[in-house]
Structure formats: structure tokens, C-alpha cells
Amino acid sequence: MKDIILKAENISKQYRLGTVGTGTLSHDLNRWWHAIRGKEDPYLKVGETNDRSSKGNSDYVWALQDINFEVNRGEVLGIIGKNGAGKSTLLKILSKVTAPTTGVIKSRGRIASLLEVGTGFNPELTGRENIYLNGAILGMTKKEITSKLDEIIAFSGCERYIDTPTKRYSSGMTVRLAFAVAAFLEPEILVVDEVLAVGDAEFQKKAIGKMQDISKSEGRTVLFVSHNMAAVRSLCTKGMLIENGKTVFFGDIDETIDLYLKSSIFSFNSNNYIEFEEKEAPIQISKFEVSSLNLKGERSNSSGVLMGNILEFSIFVLAKQMYNNLKASIIISTASGTRIAAIRSHEITDFVFDSKGDFVFKATASDLKLMPGDYVVTIALAENNTTIDIKEECLGFTVVPNDVYGTGRIPKGNLYVYSDAKWELNQK
Amino acid sequence: MNKTEFSEEEWLFEIAPKDKFFSLNLKEVWRYRDLLMLFVKRDVVTVYKQTILGPLWYLIQPLFTSVIFTIIFNNVAGIKTGETPAFLFNLGGVMVWNYFTSCLNDTSDTFKKNASIFGKVYFPRLIVPLSIVMSNLVKFGIQFLIFIAFYIYYFMIGKVTFQFTTATLFFPILVAIMGILGLGLGMIISSLVTKYRDLSFLVGFGVQLLMYVSAVMYPMVLLKEKLPTFGWLIEYNPLAYVIETARYMLLNEGSISVSGLLYTVVVTIVVFFVGLLIFNKTEKSFIDTV
Structure with a gap:
């Protein structure tokens, strides 16, 4: 039997384009007038598919349209798509930052989100104080944080600076500290958006390793958004491809990534x-x-x-x-x-x-x-x-592929460049 | 998707477009109580970091305001403050008034100021205005101490007589009313400001004007005497009752009006619940409009 922990049903999100100005009031009044008479919101009917590059006629767009998916316990779902496809909007809805326009998300576990590390860090407070503050913002209690404080500090690798205000930290150190706090959260579902973009190679490796731990050994569910296909491929078990606010594909991660790469802005082999x-x-x-x-x-x-x-x-x-x-x-x-x-x-x-x-x-x-x-x-x-x-x-x-060396042996492997180096074998 | 399946399932929670008319999740706020305390601590500790005078700034502002008021309103304009020294009279009014305005001003940009945090992580938004009211209470406490210090000074030099009445015991309740009223109004304004920025300008000078009809630097009777046609301005102003009563409780100066206080309490409760309602409605999707 499948153990569904999270289920999204017909999630849609509408946004109004342009600036919020005097027009807002008249739209609000119109909406309210319709609501009083028991009619449907007149602006829900309008709205176009969210295609960033083409000019539209309507002031309203659907950032997300009828998204349906289910996630099982312990799965890592990778959500991929182009910029503006609606990935972050979906994560925002999942983490309750904004409400969907229609549809419902049902969950069997607490969701914690990591939309951007370091949220709520106060530069005047010390590292230690910020661990408490940030942890509490992410939903931990003081007791929980105290019990994990040593681990968090060790994971961040910022022991020496822990009693210094974070305004004196380098940006990399801030990210390390912030990710360390988030890594020790214990929600059933963790939502992660592009946190690995910063930090050095060593830390990125550590962070990916920690996320793998979270899903594999602790059996928790992770929803992961990233443009880093290598990270997505190594972390995720399932994938969802979003294009212009709609689910294009949901299934095996490798298939999803292949489809994404093929559906990218340009099409290969057509025009030069x-x-x-x-x-x-x-x-x-x-x-x-x-x-x-x-x-x-x-x-x-x-x-x-x-x-x-x-x-x-x-x-x-x-x-x-x-x-x-x-x-x-x-x-x-x-x-x-x-x-x-x-x-x-x-x-x-x-x-x-x-x-x-x-x-x-x-x-x-x-x-x-x-x-x-x-x-x-x-x-x-x-x-x-x-x-x-x-x-x-x-x-x-x-x-x-081509026989570039003239040996009949075509260079192989998942590599980017080759060299026609000259080989010599000498005896000394 | 198998649609028949989910009807039998039990879910921990749902995220849906609109909630019921009034859904205040107090349990959730309670779960985040540590965050509330940390926010209070942050606000109190960080405000005057890297300043020389530090928390003394909490005292400088009301003291100077009271001195200026005493010079202008009492010495120049000649407003009488009864038995009480004018400075102490003003300090008491300014102190209570400050608590209200700082609650109102700080809560009224809750959404705007915290948009970057609110846009990234969810926690009950109510925590922020609550923490503001509480950290301002700390500030009020410090100002109250200086009030007591001056009271003792005036007592020593024989300018005030010490009168402790049972009314004094109700002073904390009065402070609570002031805080809740500020919180309620602040929540209403902060919710509306997310869409209509006009309001934040209105609040800026509106609060200043409000002070002049709130009996901060004169006794309530004075306005009624001098400007009988505008007496209603002060009679319908719940803040005036609070400040007048506060002075009665602390300095035994002025009057106490039971009907006025009842009216104030009713207004406070109504404003607070309307505020909660609007705030709750706004917190779900303000991030799209702010």
C-alpha cells in the first residue's frame, strides 16, 4: 500500500500583472459586488497561461494551473522547470506563504520550508542568538534548539565566530550557519528551494549529503527545486516538470530531467x-x-x-x-x-x-x-x-560522434571536452 | 489520481484558498510562543545596539517631550494642572500615550516591514504584532520607573501628597486596554496598508493630531469647558478616557468616568476583534499584493 503524505488537488494560482494602483480599488469593489450577489469572482474567469516572453491581453495570469500530484513518505520529489514556470509559486503555496487561488493541498505531516536560508537573521545578534531566532522562525521550540545546539554549531563549522554578531560574518559563513539550523529541523516534509547555489564546494557536498540522510535514513519527505540537474539527479527519486504553470510530466526523475533538457527554450537540430x-x-x-x-x-x-x-x-x-x-x-x-x-x-x-x-x-x-x-x-x-x-x-x-582520432575508436563517456593529445611511450 | 480514495483518508491539515469566516488558530500561536519571546528579546536588545546611551534613549524621549509640554502648554499657554506639578502631570500622560502610539505605529507596518521574512517562511503572523506590543510593554516599564522616580522626588520636596487608592490597583488593566487598542488598530491598518499605501501616510500625521484630542497635556474638563461645541471630540475618544483615568489612578488628578471607561472597553474589544479578523484574512495572501 502506498503511504501518501502529501497530495495536491487542482492547485491554481492567479496573479495580477502590472502595478497595484487605483485600478485595484475598482477591481476589489467589483469583486465584492459580485460576492454580495452570490456570483462568481469575475476575474477568475479571465487570465492567460503564464508565458513570460509573449505579450498577453489580460491583466491576470495563471502562475499555476491545475497542478495535481501525490508524494509518498520518504520520497524526494524534484521539481524542475524554466525560470518563471511556477516552481517557486508552488513551493510558496506548499509552505503556506501564500494561499492558492483554487484547489487544496492535503498533508499528513508538518511542512517546513527552506525557501531561502538565513530568513530572519538579525545582523546585530550573535551567531548563537541567531540560531535560536532562526530555529524558532522555522518552527522549532527553544528546547529543541538547545538540545541540538552543539550539533548545529559543529555542522556549520563556525565555532570560532559563534558569539560574534552575524554582521561580521562573510556571506558564506552566514549561509553555512543558516543551513545548519535548517538541516536540524525535524519536519515530516521539508521544502527546499535553491539553497545550494551559495557556499563552497565542500559545503555543497555536505548539504547534499545531509539532505540524502534526511530522506534515506530518517525516512522524511523532501521537495526540492533546483536548476542544478546534477544535484537533482543525485538526490531525487521522483520528478515533476512544470512548464508555464502546468504539470508536463510527473514520474521517474531521469525521465523528467531528460524531458526538461529536451524541452528547453531552444530545440536542437532544427536551426543553426x-x-x-x-x-x-x-x-x-x-x-x-x-x-x-x-x-x-x-x-x-x-x-x-x-x-x-x-x-x-x-x-x-x-x-x-x-x-x-x-x-x-x-x-x-x-x-x-x-x-x-x-x-x-x-x-x-x-x-x-x-x-x-x-x-x-x-x-x-x-x-x-x-x-x-x-x-x-x-x-x-x-x-x-x-x-x-x-x-x-x-x-x-x-x-x-565522429572518429576524430582516425583509429576507429570514438571517444566515449559523459564528458564535455576531449583533447587530441600526442601520446608517447619512452623507456628510461 | 484516484478520487474515491481520499474521502476515507485523514489529513493533518489542508491548505485551501479561503478559510472559514473566523479561524483563529490559537493553538498554533501557542506552539510558537518561544518565537514570540525571541522576537521580544530581539526588539528590546537590538534597537539601541551600537549607540552610546543605549537604553537611556527609552527615557530621553518622554522626558524631553514632557519638559517641552510643560514649558509650552503650562508656562506659556497657562494650562492649569490642579494640585499636581505640571511636569509630573505631563509625564504621566506622555508615558501612557507613548505606549499606545508605539504599539500602533509599530504594528501598523507589520506586513510591509516583514515582507521579506513572511515571503519565505510560514509562522503565525500574529506573533509579530503580539511581540511588538510586548516589547513596547518593556519599554513602557522602563518609562514607568522614571515616572516613579520623579514622583518620589516631588513627594520629597512636598509638591505631591501620597495617596494610594484602590483605583491605583487597576492601573495595569488600563495599560492592557491601551496596548490592546493599539494592537487592534495597528492590525487593521497593517492589513489595509498591504494594498493601499495611502494609509501609512495618514497614520503618520493622524496619530500626531489625535494626541491633541486625547487629553495628553491637559485635563479632560478643560477642553469641555473652553470648547463646548467640540466637547464630543473628546467624549467619543476612548484614548482620552484612558489617559484621564491613568492620571486619576497615579496622581489622583482629574476625574474617573465609569460610563466612559465602559465605553472604552467596548470600543477596545470591538476594534481588537475586527483587527484580528482582517489580519487573519490578509495574512493568507498579502504577499501577492504588498
Whole structure:
């Protein structure tokens, strides 16, 4: 028999866009007038699917729409999706920070949330006092905290500073202390949102380990939101993919992650270029193209890049005025978001625009040896230190396997780069 | 999803869009009592950290206000304060009035000021205004001590005669009324401010104006005598009764009106429950509008 600890039924959340101003009062009055006459809220019917990039007609959007799921005791559910997909809204509803517009969440256990570590830390208080304050905010009693105080301090690794006001702490230390408090919470359900983004590698490892302990050995349920697919994959047992406020997939974590990577903003293997909408800016990126040249110098225009081919990136820029000292950057990341290479024009050369019009920044990266897999590119244009235009993860390309060494043995493994190093064997 | 299954299931709690009309979860507030105490401690301890005078600031403000009042209202304008020295008269009024205004002012931006905490973690929101009222009580206690010190001083030099009546015993109840009234009004305002920021401006100067019709620096009878047409302003002001009665209890100065006090108690209870109601309704979704 399944032991369901948490169940969400038809959870929806509506938000009003734009600013809250005089219009609010008239909407409120209208809503109240409908309520008096026993009618339905007139604004619940309107509202559009939450697609961040496209302009809508309605002032109301559904940040979440009909979310249904069940979580069993001891499961770790990873919730993934793009920025603005509704993940954090869902966590906010789960942790009772805000109420859903419709639907119901039923729970058999206490929920504690860790939406951002260090909530309620007072910089004037010492580390020890903040442990008490933060612990109490998260729902612990003073007695509980006292009994775990030594463990918390040890886990944080801040013994020396424990009686110093936290305003003297480095940001990393604050996070360590805050996570330590949260890690010793004992709710049946723990909600965690992107806490691992800060802190050094050692601490991240410690934090993930602690979360694994919580779910595996203590049998508690964890809901985890992160963009770090590696962390999600190693922690979670189940996954939920949210897109534009709707559940797209619910099930096995590996399947969820694969689906997410495939459904990302760009689609692989379709176009090798992307054109951007024209704005009224004095300068903007108008088009970006990825192509590859084979060893004979022939250009292949499919976005499938044969391993070993030379990558060529072209950033088309439309300038309506003259510029000095422009910088173009190309950042190549894996589909899961790990950055692996940055190609920055200003580190290599200086460009001066002495006239207006169309320009192309072209970068030929003959020494970037990528392993087969999906990659995404972020491009940015800057003048001196100000970013003028940035297109995040705007285009993807796929590197397909190839016999690059000419040995008939294709390099394998879940890796990002390879090298055609020269091997020698000498006897001494 | 199997829909037939859940009807037989028992759930610890549910999160739903709207609760019943009035659902005050006192049990939950009790569970978070340690947090309440920690908030009080934080407020009292941290306010004057890294200041030279520290908690002395709690005393400087009422003392200076009373001195200024004495100079302007009693020496310049010539308001009579009966048997009691004007300074002590003013100090008593200012002290009680301060407790009310600090409760009101501090609770009225509960949601705005704590939006960053409230947006990330759930605990009964009521804890915050409650802690404000309690930490202000500590502040009031310190100010009360200085009042007693001056009382003793005036007693020594023979300016006041010591009269301890049974009425004095009810002084804590009066303070409680003042606190609850401030809390209730503060909760109403803090809830409305989340949507309509206009109110926070109104409160800013409204409280200042209110002081002039609350018998803080003059006896209640004086206004009724001098401005009979505006006498209702003070008769319907529950704060005026509290301050007048407080002075009667402490200094045996002025009058005590049973009907006035009853009226005050009723107003306080109504305001407090309306405040609770609105506050409860707001806390569920204020984070979307604040």
C-alpha cells in the first residue's frame, strides 16, 4: 500500500500583472459586488497561461494551473522547470506563504520550508542568538534548539565566530550557519528551494549529503527545486516538470530531467541560427549563427556539428551609432547549465566601430574540442563594462560522434571536452 | 489520481484558498510562543545596539517631550494642572500615550516591514504584532520607573501628597486596554496598508493630531469647558478616557468616568476583534499584493 503524505488537488494560482494602483480599488469593489450577489469572482474567469516572453491581453495570469500530484513518505520529489514556470509559486503555496487561488493541498505531516536560508537573521545578534531566532522562525521550540545546539554549531563549522554578531560574518559563513539550523529541523516534509547555489564546494557536498540522510535514513519527505540537474539527479527519486504553470510530466526523475533538457527554450537540430526581434535600441544583436567547418574548410550548415569540426560563431550586430571598444562574449554551456567555455573578444582583441550599420563578430574556435552532446550558447555584447545586449541560452547545437582520432575508436563517456593529445611511450 | 480514495483518508491539515469566516488558530500561536519571546528579546536588545546611551534613549524621549509640554502648554499657554506639578502631570500622560502610539505605529507596518521574512517562511503572523506590543510593554516599564522616580522626588520636596487608592490597583488593566487598542488598530491598518499605501501616510500625521484630542497635556474638563461645541471630540475618544483615568489612578488628578471607561472597553474589544479578523484574512495572501 502506498503511504501518501502529501497530495495536491487542482492547485491554481492567479496573479495580477502590472502595478497595484487605483485600478485595484475598482477591481476589489467589483469583486465584492459580485460576492454580495452570490456570483462568481469575475476575474477568475479571465487570465492567460503564464508565458513570460509573449505579450498577453489580460491583466491576470495563471502562475499555476491545475497542478495535481501525490508524494509518498520518504520520497524526494524534484521539481524542475524554466525560470518563471511556477516552481517557486508552488513551493510558496506548499509552505503556506501564500494561499492558492483554487484547489487544496492535503498533508499528513508538518511542512517546513527552506525557501531561502538565513530568513530572519538579525545582523546585530550573535551567531548563537541567531540560531535560536532562526530555529524558532522555522518552527522549532527553544528546547529543541538547545538540545541540538552543539550539533548545529559543529555542522556549520563556525565555532570560532559563534558569539560574534552575524554582521561580521562573510556571506558564506552566514549561509553555512543558516543551513545548519535548517538541516536540524525535524519536519515530516521539508521544502527546499535553491539553497545550494551559495557556499563552497565542500559545503555543497555536505548539504547534499545531509539532505540524502534526511530522506534515506530518517525516512522524511523532501521537495526540492533546483536548476542544478546534477544535484537533482543525485538526490531525487521522483520528478515533476512544470512548464508555464502546468504539470508536463510527473514520474521517474531521469525521465523528467531528460524531458526538461529536451524541452528547453531552444530545440536542437532544427536551426543553426536565431534572429532577434528588432528593438529601438541604438545597438543590438540581430542574429546569431553557429556553423562548423570540416577539415577541408567546407561549411556545414546543419546544427548538428560533427565532432572534430571547427566551430564558427557569428554574432550579427545592428548599430545605429558609432561605438568604441565593443566587446562580444560567447559562453558555451552544457544543456544542464554547466558553463564549460567562454570566448571573449576583449581578452583577445579590441574592436572599434567607426561607422554605423551591420557588423558581424565572427569567432572561429578551432581549439574547442567538444564531446558529443547538446550544448547551449549565451551571447552578450558590452561596451566597456556595461552590458548592452544579452541573449541567454539563445541557441543550442548538438555535437555528433565522429572518429576524430582516425583509429576507429570514438571517444566515449559523459564528458564535455576531449583533447587530441600526442601520446608517447619512452623507456628510461 | 484516484478520487474515491481520499474521502476515507485523514489529513493533518489542508491548505485551501479561503478559510472559514473566523479561524483563529490559537493553538498554533501557542506552539510558537518561544518565537514570540525571541522576537521580544530581539526588539528590546537590538534597537539601541551600537549607540552610546543605549537604553537611556527609552527615557530621553518622554522626558524631553514632557519638559517641552510643560514649558509650552503650562508656562506659556497657562494650562492649569490642579494640585499636581505640571511636569509630573505631563509625564504621566506622555508615558501612557507613548505606549499606545508605539504599539500602533509599530504594528501598523507589520506586513510591509516583514515582507521579506513572511515571503519565505510560514509562522503565525500574529506573533509579530503580539511581540511588538510586548516589547513596547518593556519599554513602557522602563518609562514607568522614571515616572516613579520623579514622583518620589516631588513627594520629597512636598509638591505631591501620597495617596494610594484602590483605583491605583487597576492601573495595569488600563495599560492592557491601551496596548490592546493599539494592537487592534495597528492590525487593521497593517492589513489595509498591504494594498493601499495611502494609509501609512495618514497614520503618520493622524496619530500626531489625535494626541491633541486625547487629553495628553491637559485635563479632560478643560477642553469641555473652553470648547463646548467640540466637547464630543473628546467624549467619543476612548484614548482620552484612558489617559484621564491613568492620571486619576497615579496622581489622583482629574476625574474617573465609569460610563466612559465602559465605553472604552467596548470600543477596545470591538476594534481588537475586527483587527484580528482582517489580519487573519490578509495574512493568507498579502504577499501577492504588498
